[in-house]
Amino acid sequence: MKWARVAAIVFLVVVSAACLLADFVAPAPYSHQFRDVPDAAPSRQHLLGTDDLGRDRFSRLLYGTRVSLLLAPAAALLSSLLAALIGGTAGFVGGWLQRSVMAATDLFLSLPWLFLLITVRALLPLNVAPITSVLITFALLGCLGWAAAARVICADARTLGSSDFMLLARASGSSGFRLLWRHLLPNLKPILFAQFWISIPVFILTEANLGILGLGVAEPLPSWGSLLRELESFSAFSGHPWQFVPLILFIVVVSCFHLALQKQELSA
Amino acid sequence: MRRFARHAARILIILLLGGFLGATLVRLAPGFGTDEEELDSRLNQQSIQALRQSHTNDGSLGQFYLHYLTRLLHGDLGTSKTLQQPVTRLLAERFPETLKSVGMGLALGWSLGLALAIVAVMSRSWFIDLFTSLAAGALLCVPAAVLALLFVIAQAPGRLVLGLVVFPKIFRYARNLLARSASLPHVLTARAKGLGGFRVLLWHILPVAAPQLLALAGVSVSLAFAASIPVEVLCDLPGIGQLAWKAAMGRDLQLLVSLTMVVTAVTLVANSASDLVGRSLREGAA
Numbered sequence: 001m002k003w004a005r006v007a008a009i010v011f012l013v014v015v016s017a018a019c020l021l022a023d024f025v026a027p028a029p030y031s032h033q034f035r036d037v038p039d040a041a042p043s044r045q046h047l048l049g050t051d052d053l054g055r056d057r058f059s060r061l062l063y064g065t066r067v068s069l070l071l072a073p074a075a076a077l078l079s080s081l082l083a084a085l086i087g088g089t090a091g092f093v094g095g096w097l098q099r100s101v102m103a104a105t106d107l108f109l110s111l112p113w114l115f116l117l118i119t120v121r122a123l124l125p126l127n128v129a130p131i132t133s134v135l136i137t138f139a140l141l142g143c144l145g146w147a148a149a150a151r152v153i154c155a156d157a158r159t160l161g162s163s164d165f166m167l168l169a170r171a172s173g174s175s176g177f178r179l180l181w182r183h184l185l186p187n188l189k190p191i192l193f194a195q196f197w198i199s200i201p202v203f204i205l206t207e208a209n210l211g212i213l214g215l216g217v218a219e220p221l222p223s224w225g226s227l228l229r230e231l232e233s234f235s236a237f238s239g240h241p242w243q244f245v246p247l248i249l250f251i252v253v254v255s256c257f258h259l260a261l262q263k264q265e266l267s268a
Numbered sequence: 269m270r271r272f273a274r275h276a277a278r279i280l281i282i283l284l285l286g287g288f289l290g291a292t293l294v295r296l297a298p299g300f301g302t303d304e305e306e307l308d309s310r311l312n313q314q315s316i317q318a319l320r321q322s323h324t325n326d327g328s329l330g331q332f333y334l335h336y337l338t339r340l341l342h343g344d345l346g347t348s349k350t351l352q353q354p355v356t357r358l359l360a361e362r363f364p365e366t367l368k369s370v371g372m373g374l375a376l377g378w379s380l381g382l383a384l385a386i387v388a389v390m391s392r393s394w395f396i397d398l399f400t401s402l403a404a405g406a407l408l409c410v411p412a413a414v415l416a417l418l419f420v421i422a423q424a425p426g427r428l429v430l431g432l433v434v435f436p437k438i439f440r441y442a443r444n445l446l447a448r449s450a451s452l453p454h455v456l457t458a459r460a461k462g463l464g465g466f467r468v469l470l471w472h473i474l475p476v477a478a479p480q481l482l483a484l485a486g487v488s489v490s491l492a493f494a495a496s497i498p499v500e501v502l503c504d505l506p507g508i509g510q511l512a513w514k515a516a517m518g519r520d521l522q523l524l525v526s527l528t529m530v531v532t533a534v535t536l537v538a539n540s541a542s543d544l545v546g547r548s549l550r551e552g553a554a
Contacts, residue, residue: 107286110282115527115532119290208414209412209498212417212498215516254408255405
């Protein structure tokens with residue numbers, strides 16, 4: 001299945017490049033309204049037609065994909081760093097700290113993910129600027145998604161802590177920060193990288209769920225959640241099959257992440 | 269009995285800690301202690317003062333949590349700000365609906381996932397394995413909310429969505445577990461001695477995989493409850509998922525925290541039950 005993995009990575013690179021260059025590739029800004037052609041069918045001017053407000057769907061898809069594809073990895077990075085800090089330190093120090101951290105992760109993992117997320121989201125203002133809503137959504141995902149990864153990292157750090165090379169390093173006089181920085185962290189890298197990759201599709205899916213429920217990124221800024229929300233207006237009688245293009249792209253991109261991460265899981 | 273008590277104590281501690289976390293969120297949330305009624309121009313200064321006084325009675329966070337716990341022990345979960353009804357009544361009305369959806373979803377997800385995993389492993393056909401893995405993989409990439417929307421468009425019963433959310437996770441885990449059990453030496457020996465496929469599965473593969481499969485039962489309950497939010501909102505099912513969404517949109521933290529605690533309690537009980545049954549199965553096998 002090596003070819004499938006390579007194809008998945010190439011596809012992700014192409015989609016990411018197209019989204020990063022959205023300012024040049026997109027035929028119109030994401031919020032520009034073509035008021036004379038609302039809900040139009042695909043044409044040469046509007047490759048995927050326009051939405052109810054006359055906004056170009058192709059442009060919104062490019063910008064929306066950019067938001068999700070840039071910020072989901074950022075949130076995954078944040079959660080992996082938190083997991084490394086909390087789980088790594090707990091595993092390295094051991095004793096009561098490890099037990100306390102494990103109890104905290106137990107508590108976090110017992111709370112159903114979406115319930116916890118919307119509870120904390122509801123704490124923050126709902127009527128905010130689009131950019132703020134993007135930052136709030138992904139920062140929340142990053143801050144609340146560390147528990148499972150911390151558990152894995154803590155267990156790994158514990159195993160590494162009692163390994164031969166660590167004992168040798170201790171016997172050679174290394175201690176504290178040097179032991180952590182020079183010996184433990186480099187060996188935790190593969191597992192951290194795997195946790196980072198695993199988190200990306202999870203966060204993309206969660207953002208989509210939140211967006212469809214109206215608790216994600218605020219209009220007019222598009223994200224996959226808000227783009228998929230448009231399916232609400234789909235009717236079998238009106239027959240606008242191009243409305244499914246964002247969903248197809250979404251499924252393909254998330255599948256590509258799953259295909260690409262198999263390698264990371266194995267190497268970890 | 270000791271194990272049971274340990275599990276019960278663990279659930280209690282987690283719920284107390286979770287309750288404290290929830291109470292902290294409610295107490296420290298912006299807008300705590302203020303009331304829309306204060307904007308009523310008919311109220312005089314004394315009435316407004318009395319209203320404020322009623323909110324500040326809870327004092328510090330510790331006192332607030334103590335009041336919260338006392339009310340909880342008396343079965344009073346407070347009043348919903350958005351729906352102006354006692355939370356206990358809302359829960360009593362809506363919880364059975366969610367239990368029905370979650371129960372149906374779990375039954376569908378488990379039967380579909382387990383059946384396909386058994387077919388994929390026992391048939392030893394690459395085509396069936398690829399087809400079932402692709403179907404599960406594709407469903408794994410679709411958000412629960414999109415599945416619910418598609419069911420609304422197709423005018424299909426929304427409760428089935430929960431089954432499709434649970435199915436891919438059960439299938440993947442069960443398939444890997446059964447495949448690993450099927451390659452164990454004693455299973456290969458049984459096959460070589462000419463034992464039929466059904467007997468190999470029933471007597472040699474499933475007993476080995478059962479304790480680990482049971483561990484997944486608790487996790488699947490949590491999954492189904494989480495997915496009930498988008499499903500109930502989009503398919504218009506009046507359960508606690510829809511209630512949680514309404515509470516989030518109205519920033520009704522009292523209701524949200526109570527809902528989260530109830531779902532957490534159910535999840536913890538399911539996890540502990542699957543753990544206890546799994547352990548006794550393992551001990552029985554040993």
